[in-house]
Amino acid sequence: MNEFLLLALFLIGLGMVAIDKNIIKKVIGLGFMNNAVVLLFVIRGAGIGEKAAILATGTENIVDPLPQALMLTAIVISVCITALSLGFAYKLFMQFGTFDIDEIKTRLEHENR
Amino acid sequence: MKTDDAVFLLIALPLAGAACVLMGILLRSNRAKQVVSSIGSFLALGAVWLPLAELARLVHAGQTFSGTIGGWISDMGIQYQFDGLALLVIALGMVLAIPSWLYSRSLKIDHQVFDCIFYIQSGFLVAIAITADIFNLFVCLEVLGMTSYVLIVFSKKPQAYMASLSYLLVSAASMLIYLLGVYVIYNVTGSLSYTEIAVRIQQAELLYRQEVVIGLALMVSAIALRVAVVPVYGWLPDAHAMAPHPVSAILSGVLIKTPLFVLLRLVVLFPEQELIGKAFALCGGITALLGVLLALSQSDAKLLLAYHSVSQIGFIVAAWGSSLAVGVGTPAGIALMAASFLHALFHGVFKGVLFLSVGTAVSAAGNRNVYTLRGAGRYLAGNGIQPFVVLASFGAGALSITALPPWSGYFSKNLIVYLVRDPLLTGMLTLASIGTVASFMKLSRIFLPTRSTDAADYSDNIPCLATESEDAPFLPEKSAHIKSLAEDEMDIQPTRNILWALALGAVLCLAGGILGSFLFKASSELLALWIGRGSELSVKGAVSPAGMHAAPSFYNGSVLIKTLLMLAWGSVVFGVLQFKLVQNILHRIAMRHRTFSGLFLAFFAGAAGLVIFLFSF
Numbered sequence: 001m002n003e004f005l006l007l008a009l010f011l012i013g014l015g016m017v018a019i020d021k022n023i024i025k026k027v028i029g030l031g032f033m034n035n036a037v038v039l040l041f042v043i044r045g046a047g048i049g050e051k052a053a054i055l056a057t058g059t060e061n062i063v064d065p066l067p068q069a070l071m072l073t074a075i076v077i078s079v080c081i082t083a084l085s086l087g088f089a090y091k092l093f094m095q096f097g098t099f100d101i102d103e104i105k106t107r108l109e110h111e112n113r
Numbered sequence: 114m115k116t117d118d119a120v121f122l123l124i125a126l127p128l129a130g131a132a133c134v135l136m137g138i139l140l141r142s143n144r145a146k147q148v149v150s151s152i153g154s155f156l157a158l159g160a161v162w163l164p165l166a167e168l169a170r171l172v173h174a175g176q177t178f179s180g181t182i183g184g185w186i187s188d189m190g191i192q193y194q195f196d197g198l199a200l201l202v203i204a205l206g207m208v209l210a211i212p213s214w215l216y217s218r219s220l221k222i223d224h225q226v227f228d229c230i231f232y233i234q235s236g237f238l239v240a241i242a243i244t245a246d247i248f249n250l251f252v253c254l255e256v257l258g259m260t261s262y263v264l265i266v267f268s269k270k271p272q273a274y275m276a277s278l279s280y281l282l283v284s285a286a287s288m289l290i291y292l293l294g295v296y297v298i299y300n301v302t303g304s305l306s307y308t309e310i311a312v313r314i315q316q317a318e319l320l321y322r323q324e325v326v327i328g329l330a331l332m333v334s335a336i337a338l339r340v341a342v343v344p345v346y347g348w349l350p351d352a353h354a355m356a357p358h359p360v361s362a363i364l365s366g367v368l369i370k371t372p373l374f375v376l377l378r379l380v381v382l383f384p385e386q387e388l389i390g391k392a393f394a395l396c397g398g399i400t401a402l403l404g405v406l407l408a409l410s411q412s413d414a415k416l417l418l419a420y421h422s423v424s425q426i427g428f429i430v431a432a433w434g435s436s437l438a439v440g441v442g443t444p445a446g447i448a449l450m451a452a453s454f455l456h457a458l459f460h461g462v463f464k465g466v467l468f469l470s471v472g473t474a475v476s477a478a479g480n481r482n483v484y485t486l487r488g489a490g491r492y493l494a495g496n497g498i499q500p501f502v503v504l505a506s507f508g509a510g511a512l513s514i515t516a517l518p519p520w521s522g523y524f525s526k527n528l529i530v531y532l533v534r535d536p537l538l539t540g541m542l543t544l545a546s547i548g549t550v551a552s553f554m555k556l557s558r559i560f561l562p563t564r565s566t567d568a569a570d571y572s573d574n575i576p577c578l579a580t581e582s583e584d585a586p587f588l589p590e591k592s593a594h595i596k597s598l599a600e601d602e603m604d605i606q607p608t609r610n611i612l613w614a615l616a617l618g619a620v621l622c623l624a625g626g627i628l629g630s631f632l633f634k635a636s637s638e639l640l641a642l643w644i645g646r647g648s649e650l651s652v653k654g655a656v657s658p659a660g661m662h663a664a665p666s667f668y669n670g671s672v673l674i675k676t677l678l679m680l681a682w683g684s685v686v687f688g689v690l691q692f693k694l695v696q697n698i699l700h701r702i703a704m705r706h707r708t709f710s711g712l713f714l715a716f717f718a719g720a721a722g723l724v725i726f727l728f729s730f
Binding site: 010017030074101 | 262292300
């Protein structure tokens, strides 16, 4: 069940990145996709054991600690990507006064001729 | 210090250099700033050669360095492996970094920030080359991506922001697809390190073939996007054309090839490697041909060069794929892989030189249009740049890419065409070579001396289809938002660094051509060492040094005649291009509507195609 919900979240995000014209919505969509993947890893990792994987002797039946550690990194990267893309979006908005990616592209193409 | 630690020095030194430069920003006095940033540059670009030379010697003697970073148990920690393949990839990056960095001195930008990001990029080029862990590969790819997004926008053009943003969105989304692939593979094998995956995939393959194939296809297609083969090349031309010239050089020269050779490490873990090889070889051939066709239709000089990068990566990928298809471990496979690497290296050098020299010319002239820009030498001289050096280095690059003796491209291109046995692929590559000749005849005209009639003459030739641009088809329209290039001041300073960078590049072009067979032998040996080490990986075939292909010589009658024929056909194509009808068609191709969604559609079509292809066998 979880997997299907996450798949739905991922696809919504993908749809937003690919189809939505607004750059900000694209960035939000990217965040959705990223969260879906992060949750997928964490849920899968947590399904293995029960106890938290904290360094202590004698802890039995721990969850798989690896996916959590990986996802921590993935989240950091996602924050960087979001910040950078919003920065670009801001620059483009200052130039063109719009977030519509197709309009910006068309205008750039006309300038390029 | 253990020699193993020298491997980490290769990453640590550039990062330390970046940190130094960043700290320099905090300093008040200009003198202190200069000292600190010189120390940073020395650490990142100079000092790094010492451990590299020592490691190269040891690797060549048959040693490999591998282990787990930080001494964790192998299931948890990040594994690395420094071997022949890593050495080749690192050499590619390091050689290109120097002329690009030299040239970047004369850009009118914030040098400290630029240098910092540039050094982080060089550090991670090493990191990606030695990583043996699928998640660490993700991290390295993301960091490399992020540095290149930022480097692209240093040109401060709105087009650059747009190109960089498109690249960012597509590539970040594809990296999430890659993570899904990691998830699938981790689920099936329970490990992230290459060696463990290679062992467990054999058993897993029997039970979970579907999962393995899907996971592999997801990872491979995500990395293929970074390599920019058909159908996922769409982000490249704008990003590479709009970047500052030295960044274009490093992006085209290094950053699209590193993922390809890193992918090699990953793909050989899987039994499906031959199928992937076949798919890539075909894509490579199509890429080579399509890239040239699109390059012929461009009017922007740097965009034209960027499409040639697509085309040349097609040659590289075609040889790479053919190598996997025949088995990387077989003598033919090693030869093909070495040829692929050599072309990657040579292309890096000559495309770097081309981007720098053409970039200098268009910056000096304030005009990027191939059809209207003439007499670039005069503009260069007018701006205080020695035109002879720029022209000579452009000549070196152009002769290399069109594969004329004795320049570097002559050796590597002929080697690929000679080694690839598939007649269809050879045909596509030959056609692409002919197109390259025609395209560079077109581009070289920017250096032609001006006659007063020329400009008017060519302006008649350009078809203009869109109504908006009828009044002035090639002078960029001036709008409130965008300044045309011609109005700008020149975006580079005419310093000697430009000339040094260009001269260095031109010399490397010539050296590549002359030392071709030696380099071929060396890279074959290094690849053989990598494969010998990876005997536990499922690399097909095993080579002894005696069984390796010797480098063929291309200075015999038949190859020279072929080259002449290629030139002749190239001229014919160039002649055909002058017809108005052909120009109309090309103009339509150049002005085709490219949407952002198209990039995604192409990516998913490619990924789905790969899955179907892998399942159909």
